[in-house]
Amino acid sequence: MEYLAELQAKGERAKQAARQLANLGTDVKNRALYKMAEALETEKEAILAANAIDLAAGKAKGLSKALIDRLLLNETRIAGMAEGLRQIAQLPDPVGEVIWGTRRPNGLEIRRVRVPLGVIGIIYEARPNVTVDAAGLCLKAGNAVILRGGSEAINSNLCISRIIATAAVQAGVPENAIQLIETTDRQAVNAMLKMNRYLDVIIPRGGAGLIKTVVENSTVPVIETGTGVCHTYVDASADLAMAQAIAINAKVSRPGVCNAMETLLVHRAVAQEFLPPLLDKLIEAGVEIRGCEETMKLHPAVKPATEADWAEEYLDLILAVRVVANIDEALDHIARYGTHHSEAIVTKDYNNARRFQQEVDAAAVYVNASTRFTDGFEFGFGAEIGISTQKLHARGPMGLSELTSIKYVINGNGQIR
Amino acid sequence: MEYLAELQAKGERAKQAARQLANLGTDVKNRALYKMAEALETEKEAILAANAIDLAAGKAKGLSKALIDRLLLNETRIAGMAEGLRQIAQLPDPVGEVIWGTRRPNGLEIRRVRVPLGVIGIIYEARPNVTVDAAGLCLKAGNAVILRGGSEAINSNLCISRIIATAAVQAGVPENAIQLIETTDRQAVNAMLKMNRYLDVIIPRGGAGLIKTVVENSTVPVIETGTGVCHTYVDASADLAMAQAIAINAKVSRPGVCNAMETLLVHRAVAQEFLPPLLDKLIEAGVEIRGCEETMKLHPAVKPATEADWAEEYLDLILAVRVVANIDEALDHIARYGTHHSEAIVTKDYNNARRFQQEVDAAAVYVNASTRFTDGFEFGFGAEIGISTQKLHARGPMGLSELTSIKYVINGNGQIR
Numbered sequence: 001m002e003y004l005a006e007l008q009a010k011g012e013r014a015k016q017a018a019r020q021l022a023n024l025g026t027d028v029k030n031r032a033l034y035k036m037a038e039a040l041e042t043e044k045e046a047i048l049a050a051n052a053i054d055l056a057a058g059k060a061k062g063l064s065k066a067l068i069d070r071l072l073l074n075e076t077r078i079a080g081m082a083e084g085l086r087q088i089a090q091l092p093d094p095v096g097e098v099i100w101g102t103r104r105p106n107g108l109e110i111r112r113v114r115v116p117l118g119v120i121g122i123i124y125e126a127r128p129n130v131t132v133d134a135a136g137l138c139l140k141a142g143n144a145v146i147l148r149g150g151s152e153a154i155n156s157n158l159c160i161s162r163i164i165a166t167a168a169v170q171a172g173v174p175e176n177a178i179q180l181i182e183t184t185d186r187q188a189v190n191a192m193l194k195m196n197r198y199l200d201v202i203i204p205r206g207g208a209g210l211i212k213t214v215v216e217n218s219t220v221p222v223i224e225t226g227t228g229v230c231h232t233y234v235d236a237s238a239d240l241a242m243a244q245a246i247a248i249n250a251k252v253s254r255p256g257v258c259n260a261m262e263t264l265l266v267h268r269a270v271a272q273e274f275l276p277p278l279l280d281k282l283i284e285a286g287v288e289i290r291g292c293e294e295t296m297k298l299h300p301a302v303k304p305a306t307e308a309d310w311a312e313e314y315l316d317l318i319l320a321v322r323v324v325a326n327i328d329e330a331l332d333h334i335a336r337y338g339t340h341h342s343e344a345i346v347t348k349d350y351n352n353a354r355r356f357q358q359e360v361d362a363a364a365v366y367v368n369a370s371t372r373f374t375d376g377f378e379f380g381f382g383a384e385i386g387i388s389t390q391k392l393h394a395r396g397p398m399g400l401s402e403l404t405s406i407k408y409v410i411n412g413n414g415q416i417r
Numbered sequence: 418m419e420y421l422a423e424l425q426a427k428g429e430r431a432k433q434a435a436r437q438l439a440n441l442g443t444d445v446k447n448r449a450l451y452k453m454a455e456a457l458e459t460e461k462e463a464i465l466a467a468n469a470i471d472l473a474a475g476k477a478k479g480l481s482k483a484l485i486d487r488l489l490l491n492e493t494r495i496a497g498m499a500e501g502l503r504q505i506a507q508l509p510d511p512v513g514e515v516i517w518g519t520r521r522p523n524g525l526e527i528r529r530v531r532v533p534l535g536v537i538g539i540i541y542e543a544r545p546n547v548t549v550d551a552a553g554l555c556l557k558a559g560n561a562v563i564l565r566g567g568s569e570a571i572n573s574n575l576c577i578s579r580i581i582a583t584a585a586v587q588a589g590v591p592e593n594a595i596q597l598i599e600t601t602d603r604q605a606v607n608a609m610l611k612m613n614r615y616l617d618v619i620i621p622r623g624g625a626g627l628i629k630t631v632v633e634n635s636t637v638p639v640i641e642t643g644t645g646v647c648h649t650y651v652d653a654s655a656d657l658a659m660a661q662a663i664a665i666n667a668k669v670s671r672p673g674v675c676n677a678m679e680t681l682l683v684h685r686a687v688a689q690e691f692l693p694p695l696l697d698k699l700i701e702a703g704v705e706i707r708g709c710e711e712t713m714k715l716h717p718a719v720k721p722a723t724e725a726d727w728a729e730e731y732l733d734l735i736l737a738v739r740v741v742a743n744i745d746e747a748l749d750h751i752a753r754y755g756t757h758h759s760e761a762i763v764t765k766d767y768n769n770a771r772r773f774q775q776e777v778d779a780a781a782v783y784v785n786a787s788t789r790f791t792d793g794f795e796f797g798f799g800a801e802i803g804i805s806t807q808k809l810h811a812r813g814p815m816g817l818s819e820l821t822s823i824k825y826v827i828n829g830n831g832q833i834r
Contacts, residue, residue: 019752023775102797108786110796117808118778196632200808215613219633221809242831249833335436357826358440361535369525369829378834379527379825380519391534391617391822392638393810405808408796409774412786414659416666417795 003188011198013176014119014144020174026093032171033089037082039167050159070126081132116142118200125206128156141403151184193218225386228258228341233330235347236269243346249370259374263320294323310337342371363396420605428615430593431561437591443510449588450506454499456584467576487543498549533559535617542623545573558820568601610635642803645675645758647788650747652764653686660763666787676791680737711740727754759788780813
């Protein structure tokens with residue numbers, strides 16, 4: 001139960017740090033972010049050495065090539081992490097923004113002001129760059145952060161968190177604003193999920209399994225991120241050249257991310273004209289096609305899709321394809337199998353465009369564009385801590401303001417009720 | 418396990434209703450609210466008869482006088498519920514509001530639009546009026562609602578929910594938009610807390626015990642409401658007449674509510690002048706005083722406060738009083754014992770006013786006004802589903818917009834990444 005003592009001590013310290021962080025000047029926070037970036041570059045040898053230990057252990061344990069790649073740090077990646085921190089420094093500080101205000105008939109002046117959330121727990125997997133990203137974003141929004149990375153990356157994370165936490169303190173940030181859970185005991189995650197006394201929110205960043213565990217076991221409020229079974233529906237009136245470009249982009253440009261298309265729905269009236277040339281191109285790009293019966297009749301390489309395929313987030317060069325009778329069938333399919341992430345229609349029909357955007361229940365609903373745009377940078381937020389697929393607090397790409405809460409500040413001159 | 422079948426069936430139906438509700442016109446929703454109000458008044462005899470059964474059972478079970486009063490309905494209270502629905506009809510519809518929008522360099526037009534949360538679970542205790550309030554607010558914000566009231570009020574709630582649900586359907590609202598859990602099996606609450614598949618959020622409304630149970634056991638996102646250990650700090654520079662009026666109002670005007678003051682903090686420099694006459698008046702109003710040692714020296718009727726008193730939400734005519742050396746001691750006390758609800762300073766000092774509002778971490782932070790103003794109606798929201806004491810999604814009084822989420826609606830002309 002040593003992990004409990006560590007968690008409790010870190011929770012207590014984070015809470016104290018949060019109280020000071022809430023009133024820290026923007027200048028101090030920005031200076032800290034630049035110092036942290038500089039320190040990562042100055043101490044890159046130490047980071048690479050720590051990372052080498054993780055890589056060796058990972059290879060010895062037989063981790064997959066993909067996992068090893070996620071774990072890997074090199075000079076370019078370290079420079080990328082530093083650059084990320086400098087970008088966060090350049091974003092406007094969300095804390096202190098007055099979102100709304102009024103003067104009541106009795107003279108009370110009420111303002112709704114953005115404040116930090118407090119203490120944020122981040123639970124993530126093998127990517128050590130999350131340590132830097134999450135710490136930078138939490139700091140800029142005035143929050144203390146408790147990081148819990150994957151055990152495969154423990155040496156990298158310990159080294160990185162020590163470097164950035166030290167640099168932050170040197171710049172005037174309170175001690176313990178950035179803390180990493182040091183134990184790799186798996187029980188520590190479960191204990192963290194019950195730390196309502198210390199944590200204001202937990203954000204899991206990783207695969208579907210991690211997110212499910214966190215959502216199902218956490219009593220601390222969670223922001224659910226990630227899973228995207230995204231659809232593109234090609235309407236009867238679609239510009240088919242546009243639809244082809246969008247479908248290829250949505251599937252092929254980066255299949256491993258949550259905003260990539262997993263299922264293509266095509267109106268029956270254009271299926272025969274649209275699908276064969278598109279499927280040729282997708283197959284040429286290495287995509288495996290799993291289709292409904294009608295799709296199978298249109299191309300010899302199509303494998304049969306099972307019920308499970310419609311609900312699957314492949315995160316890979318695999319695409320499910322279904323021919324539908326009309327927009328209603330497309331809407332029903334999306335309501336049934338979608339994960340409320342990103343959905344697109346390609347159409348020239350004004351009413352269908354409007355209806356699709358109104359009726360589809362998802363974080364981002366597109367007309368005539370690729371689902372791949374669901375991203376904090378593409379939306380112009382300048383940063384992203386993840387993409388929320390829940391409806392409470394934050395939905396869609398989360399930037400700095402999603403890492404804040406509000407408080408009401410009320411000024412009177414003796415009002416009583 | 419019959420309750421599981423009921424919950425699942427109601428969850429499934431609520432989800433279907435929610436899809437239709439999201440696109441229901443404001444006119445239909447308002448017409449339904451007026452019809453529901455009318456039906457409550459037309460069928461008041463049935464409601465009173467059902468309520469009489471609950472009251473008789475409650476008295477037989479030996480429920481406290483306070484609990485019986487909460488349970489009690491009469492013509493005035495029924496008229497009050499109906500009036501509440503008409504007021505909700507008159508509020509602007511939050512759904513469809515465009516909160517933000519931009520055009521990106523690539524031509525994509527992005528709008529952030531308010532949408533309903535989906536399906537809301539409300540878990541409450543003895544007050545049957547919550548059935549009406551919660552149903553009305555959820556409906557206006559386009560949400561389906563699943564209500565679970567206290568078993569003491571089951572007959573009243575069954576009758577009321579049948580009346581308003583029927584009236585809503587007659588006005589064009591989809592079936593199953595308003596549902597009440599009929600079983601009084603206590604296990605049903607625990608099962609409801611795990612219904613992530615059907616419920617987008619759970620809002621508990623009731624005492625500290627209920628809220629604790631919900632927060633600790635729910636895997637569905639929860640909006641925590643309620644507990645208020647609210648402080649008033651009287652600074653050395655305070656206008657003492659104003660401070661006296663504010664203190665009396667905050668404690669005495671309605672001691673049983675969450676925004677009432679529970680602890681008074683007084684700067685040592687004014688304690689001797691301020692406290693004796695104030696305590697006289699409070700005691701005259703029936704308030705029991707529990708004070709620190711210094712307070713005890715200033716008035717013979719003061720009982721000694723224990724450590725537990727500083728953390729207690731009395732919800733009664735009891736007040737804890739402590740003399741502090743300065744604003745720092747007041748801020749530390751509030752940070753330690755406060756529940757982040759409502760806190761007030763009475764002062765003429767500009768810097769102390771500013772510092773108090775910046776440093777106190779609470780939903781509402783007042784200068785020179787009573788904490789009793791933390792209320793949706795007093796803030797001008799026109800309605801209130803509760804007061805959130807958490808930081809995620811909603812904080813402070815929650816009106817209709819706190820019962821909504823957002824979605825991003827994106828219009829392009831063929832953009833790919």
